[in-house]
Amino acid sequence: MPESATERRGEVLGRTRRLFVRYSFAFALMLAIALLIANLVKTPNFGWTFELASLAPLALAAMASTPSIISGGGGFDLSISPLMALVNIVFVFYLAPHGLGGVLGVIIVLVLGALVGTVNGLLIILARVPPIVATLATYFILIGIDLQIASSPRELQGSTWISHLAGTVWHIPGALFTIPVPLLIWFLLSRIPYRSMLYAVGSNDATSFASGVNVARVRVAAYALGGLFAAIGGLALTGLVNSAAGTTASSYTLVAIASVALGGTSLWGGRGGLFGSLIGAITIYLLQTLLSSFQVSSSWLEVVYGIALLVAVCFGGLVTRRRVAPA
């Protein structure tokens, strides 16, 4: 029996919709590819090494914001950006000048990042306050600490390897040693039950709790993971700017959350992933470079960026709309 044209179209639409539901970053990916092509056409000598290096802090900030958002309960971590600045400042002011600019220093800052993340998680779990308010408080506290230590900017001294993270390591762009690290950790986490528990908690914490998941521990671990990724971001930032200043501590706060949303991660938790956030960050970064290469429209940047963000989240909302439970 021949199908009618409308039925066929409905089926195609349904399949497309399922594709977008399955791969929530698909929209951002298409946008990113289009923007990349536009960038390459506009500036044929697109400097991959440099562009990747300046993308790295944003990409890592976005990925650092992701686990806590997936863990649900409105898990925005506003303290990611000041934490990255803190890592950068601690490295430049304390570790590198005292000969700890090597492996030991890296371990110290990674532990520091994870610790701050853990404190965030514990605050949210123990005090039972909304994550956005708890992390706003730590945001203030971390910015205060940043300003206290680095009231005046300082150049990086005593560590030379780190600038390779923004340059090249044996012909390979240095950013490829920082950006994939969270993705690798994320992949390894899928080998143990943690990641499925994280998604379960994010989808419905009460149900997960009733099923015997230790929701508190999963959530704290999500914030700790975010802190760890932020520390990696702080190292990438140090490599990029080769200095530290307390005044720029909050520059990645909102754009990181925008990247996560653009990358298809649901801000209600339980959906999305690290890869999407990376794609989201790439999209925002490419949008910025493209618009600034058309010099005239530099002041339109914010408008285009705001509209793109709205369109992306509306698209995501339309495709993955939560179905109303039958009464």
Added chain:
Amino acid sequence: MSAVETPTAGDRRRGAWRWLAHQQTRFPLLQLVVLAGAYVYGTATLPGLSSWLSIKTILILGSLACLVSVGQTMLILMGGFDLSVAGFTVLGTMVLVLPGTWHVSFGVSVLIIVAFAAFVGGIAGWICHRLDLSPLIVTLGTGGIALGVAQVIVGSFAFANGTGAPVWLEGLTSPVTKSFGVSIPPVVVITVVVTALMAVFLHRTVVGRRLLATGANRGAADLSLVKTRRIWTGSFAFSAVMSALFGVVLAGYSGSVDLSIGDPYLFLSVTAVFVGGTVFGGPGDYTRTVVGALFLEVLSTVLIGHGVGAAAQQILYGVILLLAVTAYGRGARLRDRI
């Protein structure tokens, strides 16, 4: 008869304590005590602080903090959040630039900006409700749009043609201006009026009660035939308009155009709301926000007077926010939600 009926001293103390705690849930008692304490400490240690001029200066700063939190209070009461405060505030300060660029009068520029803010804010609320999106991310987008439009306006502006703020606008926030012949800055009077209006609106009007009902439980409000989508659209539009109007006042206060002028006010508005003791979805009140905002401004004035730097102030803000929200905003235990 038995010991049950004659309360012991311990019982009475506990009773008094419970009475105080009960009053605290109705009125921000503790915040008022801390506010008074901070001020008394300030006047005791800083000689100039009790002069009428410095009181007026604190009141002006406090009024600005109150005015920027009007929309934020309403949205948080309704279960929303507004990250577009900074963007619309900057857009509001464009009243200094618009008359010179588009050759319109001052009043018309205010109208244009308010209309734009209402439109974009309304869209944000509608989208959030219709598509069940997080208000955070949507207002982040609309705030970006507002800031971008401000940037476009400034970008096309030849500064030579710039008209400064009208004298009356500067006078609003100047400590030497009198209102109705009394030596109180007009912005303080405006804040008092706004506070009274908000109190009446939230608790004594149908729309206000519907708004509180929407915040308490959107599903239940829907079933009670409250048109929650209209409430969301309306309050987001209101919040954007209030941010823009605050920008107009701020333009008179600062007298110059600066695209990053709104940034500190965004988180100030959130902090004032939570320190006052309003929580997501209520209960709460704008009066509480006023107390919270005044407390923050008195505190920072006293701290600056004692030479405490910006860094320590930020840290203290964070600690206060944490304490306040731990006292008020604690959610239900997970095991109680099953």
